[in-house]
Amino acid sequence: NAGVTQTPKFRVLKTGQSMTLLCAQDMNHEYMYWYRQDPGMGLRLIHYSVGEGTTAKGEVPDGYNVSRLKKQNFLLGLESAAPSQTSVYFCASSFDRGTEAFFGQGTRLTVV
């Protein structure tokens, strides 16, 4: 069991470039989440999904898009990266609301 796997682990982007972060889980979880964590701060929810084919906005969705075409994968896209999106991104999944969430190890993204 791999749990929650995030790809890539590190990335440096130039302002205006685009990229996609991949989150994969092998636990057959319905719920998946994307967070960002800035230095010294807590986690802020970007987008989440409560099942295959569904997505919803979280607390800070601007500048990001997501897709959940397959139940096991949740993709986070940055169409035009900005320095303000420099952060550590965490993905998580859970079977249902009210159950334990499992987190990936994070993706450290720097936008220069």
Next chain:
Amino acid sequence: DAKTTQPNSMESNEEEPVHLPCNHSTISGTDYIHWYRQLPSQGPEYVIHGLTSNVNNRMASLAIAEDRKSSTLILHRATLRDAAVYYCSPQGGSARQLTFGSGTQLTVLP
């Protein structure tokens, strides 16, 4: 979604009990109360959760107030490895999102 209030930081001596409080006065009746912790340079990890009754597991105990407006995470014997940021988060029932407040930075002194 329910909002949470936690102290910014707390200190404990090694091998002593630690009580980490959380206020969630706007919680709905069907929201579970989750606790997660985040060690330095790692993703958050689940600690414990409960609905109404107090809960125990191998990591900690969770004491939930009778009115459910507050809860306390109890580490029975703090170790240096328990130094982390601890977050409480209501979720479940009406709250589909899993959100985190600013958390409590726990420092464990040798």
